[in-house]
Amino acid sequence: MENEESITDRQVSRRAILGAGAAAGLVTMMPTEGYAAGFSKAANVKGTISALFMKQAGYSDTDVAKMTADFKKVYPNVTVKTEFVAYEALHDKIVTSALAHTYDVVLIDVIWPAEFGSKKMVVDITNRWPASWTNDMLGGAVATAVYNKHYYGIPWILDTKYFFYNTEHMAKAKVDEASLDTWDGVMKAASAIKKAGLVKYPLAWSWTQSESMLCDYMQLLGAFGGQFLDASGKPAFNKGGGVQALEFMRKSIVDGLTDPVSTATAAEDDVRKMFSAGQISMGLNWTYMWAMANDPKQSKVAGKMKVLQTPAGPGGKRPGINGSMALSMSSGTKNPEAAWAYMSFLTSQKEQNAVAMDSLPVWKSSYTDPVVVKTSPAVVAQAKKELNDMILRPQVTKYNAMSLVIQAEVSKALIGQKTPQKALDDAATKAAAVLNA
Amino acid sequence: MIEEKRNVLERFKSSGRFRGEGILAFALILPSLLVVGWIILYPILRTFWMSFFDIESPLPGSYPFVGLHNYFAAFKSSDFRMVTEHSLYFTFVSTFFELTLGILIALLLNSPLKFRGFWRSIVVIPWALPTIVNGALWKWIYNGNYGVLNELLHVFHLGGQGHNWLGSPFEALNMVIIADIWKNTSLVVFFILAGLQTIPSDLYEAAKVDGSTPIKSFWNITIPLLVPSIMVVVILRTIDAFKVFDIIYIMTKGGPASGTQTISFYTYQQTFSNEYFGYGSALAYLIVIFTLVIAWFYIKLLRQGTLEGVS
Structure with missing residues (x-):
């Protein structure tokens, strides 16, 4: 988080000096500033572009189709072809299509700007980035597409993992809901629920061997005061809070509080389904879970659930994992103006506010906009707190390779093959080898 | 009998008709050869060539030759x-x-x-x-x-x-x-x-x-x-x-x-x-x-x- 702030602050001053003239020119193209102003220029933007998105519950296919239809009204001479793939396939699809220049606009995860930016697979848009955006967007959002002080995309999805719980289970087990403010309180609540026989396992997590497991681990590492990489860029997760976080995770399995399916095949959507079925009492998940688990058509716990900021660790820290994503321009695009117009349109405040129920906007002022707040008052209240304190996974060019070796070792600790300390020491050795290779 | 057949075949081979048919046959299979060569042979050879380089991007560029290091x-x-x-x-x-x-x-x-x-x-x-x-x-x-x-x-x-x-x-x-x-x-x-x-x-x-x-x-x-x-x-x-x-x-x-x-x-x-x-x-x-x-x-x-x- 410190890193995010320093980048953002430096960027503000740099942009303040350099950007005023450029921003004035660009602003007419920004739908954020009003469609009417940009419309005369919009008519000059022509051609066909392809965009790659993630198939998800946040910004769904329907949301993107609606946004694209709105775009078409403002930019009648631009045709947009959209394609959706699962998150697991998104990175590899971008990589395999890079040489063929299949897509003009691609959705990238917060962990990829370093990789794609350094390899020039996506365009450095620093020169197009208006200075006002840095102040108008939330800090965590701005950091989404920054690498080495350059911008490689426009933040679009701003997300972190919140804590959801079943209020009925808490009441029946006589758990004070205020105790869920800390992880220690969560474990005590889980024990009480288990003892009361309400569910076999009160907790479930996204701990299948994948990036989702690392997101949960990072969020807990932050809560326990750990550090992922030290100031010199070397792995530091095998010390202090990093180890305590993994010990905490393993203990929850050993104590029978976490459903063992978590380490087998469970990812975020499995947690949502288990929670919606009333099979578990608590869990961490992205924003989208609120709307789906609170929908009586697809959930047994609708109206019997609440959402909280992620619980605090022993030292009171409680950063949420930065799970944001950005729209980037592929370096092979033949139509950068149309690509830029589409990216900036979809990320505009008006478009984001319109579908705030599914995914919260990246713009600060949206959180005081009554229309946005009304869509999901419970989540917005927690988002205001959690989005100001997020933990960023390291922006290193070999993030994926490093993540894979850590995932394997964390998985070994979770199923009891290795102690947390041994697993993290081995992970640190392997991660250092990847980073130094 | 066999000798007679062989002679007929030899005469046929030396005639322009055989050469013409050969060229036609080759021309007919050429599209398939090109397609097979392009989508099967080229990637096989290209992958073999790539295995001797330290390539870390899908985009073209100059990558160091590392010999058998990858193996x-x-x-x-x-x-x-x-x-x-x-x-x-x-x-x-x-x-x-x-x-x-x-x-x-x-x-x-x-x-x-x-x-x-x-x-x-x-x-x-x-x-x-x-x-x-x-x-x-x-x-x-x-x-x-x-x-x-x-x-x-x-x-x-x-x-x-x-x-x-x-x-x-x-x-x-x-x-x-x-x-x-x-x-x-x-x-x-x-x-x-x-x-x-x-x-x-x-x-x-x-x-x-x-x-x-x-x-x-x-x-x-x-x-x-x-x-x-x-x-x-x-x-x-x-x-x-x-x-x-x-x-x-x-x-x-x-x-x-x-x-x-x-x-x-x-x-x-x-x-x-x-x-x-x-x-x-x-x-x-x-x-x-x-x-x-x-x-x-x-x-x-x-x-x-x-x-x-x-x-």
């Missing part, structure tokens, strides 16, 4: 050894059970059953299902919370309640193998059934007259005459099983604790997730070499068996 790196890697072991285990166990079950089911379907055509057609269903569907299906069957397997075991008082079949590394590997066996045994059945139908019934009748029991006939007539079919299907299944990827991707993503990572899954991750294209190319060639070695071993083994059968 040595694979042999030095403990992860590579681990995934090779998983692949070999997967290959031998799945192929063995698919062959055994395939022969038994084919024998059953070759016998005079009622509704034989119906039984033969439903055997195709598992093989006709896309692997992605098969993987999702078995993932649900094995689920510890709502899986059918636990429910069945519970109904028959065999325990299994809440057991996570994909929860520990070795067990998960075996469970994925069962899913693979369920799907691919069908293919073995077809090959063996086709082989069984080519065996003349006179042989069995003659053997019966000579006092042979059905079991003796099976070992002395059926199996030796099935060897060509077995050889083909075993090689096909071995190659397929050794490069297994999709069912792993769907069911376990290589976990838990990398227990179900196979060589193809590892190669995919190294190549596309980590963008180690040079290393990934070397791994792809190692897969080819391993597959050829296994296939050669089988062919040798089965040829010996064929000769023994003949003698």
Whole structure:
């Protein structure tokens, strides 16, 4: 988080000096500033572009189709072809299509700007980035597409993992809901629920061997005061809070509080389904879970659930994992103006506010906009707190390779093959080898 | 007579007509040659070339030549050894059970059953299902919370309640193998059934007259005459099983604790997730070499068996 702030602050001053003239020119193209102003220029933007998105519950296919239809009204001479793939396939699809220049606009995860930016697979848009955006967007959002002080995309999805719980289970087990403010309180609540026989396992997590497991681990590492990489860029997760976080995770399995399916095949959507079925009492998940688990058509716990900021660790820290994503321009695009117009349109405040129920906007002022707040008052209240304190996974060019070796070792600790300390020491050795290779 | 034919052929070859037809024939196959060359030969040669470079991006550029470093790196890697072991285990166990079950089911379907055509057609269903569907299906069957397997075991008082079949590394590997066996045994059945139908019934009748029991006939007539079919299907299944990827991707993503990572899954991750294209190319060639070695071993083994059968 410190890193995010320093980048953002430096960027503000740099942009303040350099950007005023450029921003004035660009602003007419920004739908954020009003469609009417940009419309005369919009008519000059022509051609066909392809965009790659993630198939998800946040910004769904329907949301993107609606946004694209709105775009078409403002930019009648631009045709947009959209394609959706699962998150697991998104990175590899971008990589395999890079040489063929299949897509003009691609959705990238917060962990990829370093990789794609350094390899020039996506365009450095620093020169197009208006200075006002840095102040108008939330800090965590701005950091989404920054690498080495350059911008490689426009933040679009701003997300972190919140804590959801079943209020009925808490009441029946006589758990004070205020105790869920800390992880220690969560474990005590889980024990009480288990003892009361309400569910076999009160907790479930996204701990299948994948990036989702690392997101949960990072969020807990932050809560326990750990550090992922030290100031010199070397792995530091095998010390202090990093180890305590993994010990905490393993203990929850050993104590029978976490459903063992978590380490087998469970990812975020499995947690949502288990929670919606009333099979578990608590869990961490992205924003989208609120709307789906609170929908009586697809959930047994609708109206019997609440959402909280992620619980605090022993030292009171409680950063949420930065799970944001950005729209980037592929370096092979033949139509950068149309690509830029589409990216900036979809990320505009008006478009984001319109579908705030599914995914919260990246713009600060949206959180005081009554229309946005009304869509999901419970989540917005927690988002205001959690989005100001997020933990960023390291922006290193070999993030994926490093993540894979850590995932394997964390998985070994979770199923009891290795102690947390041994697993993290081995992970640190392997991660250092990847980073130094 | 033969001499006369040869002379006619020679005269035809020396005539312009033959040359004209040759050119026409070549022109006709040229489009296919170009397509095959472009989409099969070029990538094969290109991948081989890439395996000698340290390429870490899909975009063109100048990448350092590293000789055989990528191949040595694979042999030095403990992860590579681990995934090779998983692949070999997967290959031998799945192929063995698919062959055994395939022969038994084919024998059953070759016998005079009622509704034989119906039984033969439903055997195709598992093989006709896309692997992605098969993987999702078995993932649900094995689920510890709502899986059918636990429910069945519970109904028959065999325990299994809440057991996570994909929860520990070795067990998960075996469970994925069962899913693979369920799907691919069908293919073995077809090959063996086709082989069984080519065996003349006179042989069995003659053997019966000579006092042979059905079991003796099976070992002395059926199996030796099935060897060509077995050889083909075993090689096909071995190659397929050794490069297994999709069912792993769907069911376990290589976990838990990398227990179900196979060589193809590892190669995919190294190549596309980590963008180690040079290393990934070397791994792809190692897969080819391993597959050829296994296939050669089988062919040798089965040829010996064929000769023994003949003698």
